[in-house]
Amino acid sequence: MKNSPAVLLLVVSFSAFVVYTGMYGFRKPFTVGLYESWAFFGISYKVCLVIAQVVGYMISKFIGINIIASMDPRNRIKGILFCILFAWFALFLFAIVPAPYNIICMFLNGLPLGMVFGLVFGFLEGRKTTEILGAFLASSFIFASGLAKTVGKWLLLSFDIHDFWMPFIAGGIFLIPLLFA
Numbered sequence: 001m002k003n004s005p006a007v008l009l010l011v012v013s014f015s016a017f018v019v020y021t022g023m024y025g026f027r028k029p030f031t032v033g034l035y036e037s038w039a040f041f042g043i044s045y046k047v048c049l050v051i052a053q054v055v056g057y058m059i060s061k062f063i064g065i066n067i068i069a070s071m072d073p074r075n076r077i078k079g080i081l082f083c084i085l086f087a088w089f090a091l092f093l094f095a096i097v098p099a100p101y102n103i104i105c106m107f108l109n110g111l112p113l114g115m116v117f118g119l120v121f122g123f124l125e126g127r128k129t130t131e132i133l134g135a136f137l138a139s140s141f142i143f144a145s146g147l148a149k150t151v152g153k154w155l156l157l158s159f160d161i162h163d164f165w166m167p168f169i170a171g172g173i174f175l176i177p178l179l180f181a
Helices: 006-025 047-068 075-098 103-113 116-123 130-158 166-180
Strands: none
Touching: 006 075, 006 103, 006 116, 006 130, 006 166, 047 103, 047 116, 075 103, 075 116, 075 166, 116 130, 116 166
8 A cells, every 4th residue: 555656645735735826825915904004006906915925936937947957856856945944934024014015025936936837847747647647736726815815804804914014914823834745
């Protein structure tokens, strides 16, 4: 049973699912914040935050093409940890830098997160079961977004945490299972 291909498939699928779900804990919780009293050049502050993060995420995809393709496979775990910790540090800066200047922190948060999928998928590709493993990884998109937002909302409502600190604290919660996986 220990060397069973089915067990390996389940363990690898579960690990990829948990790691990518953990990444969403650094990407999505801020979206449940209200940021009602803020605006930037007449635009909703929350809209500015989403745009900043998505632009960082998009640029990351282009940067990642070169970085991930040239990365030694033995460094993928370090790469994932670097991306997550960089994104978490950006959330810390988001909490301490005054608005609206902290919008740039959300851009910095998105920059490394766009590479996590490629780093995780690097462990899955080239196997006989790549399509199955990829399906498990892709299913995390649906689950993870809702979970990350739920944790963010729970922090806001249950602990009266400020909207600017909530994403950093939520990231800390998601870091634990991510490191385990």
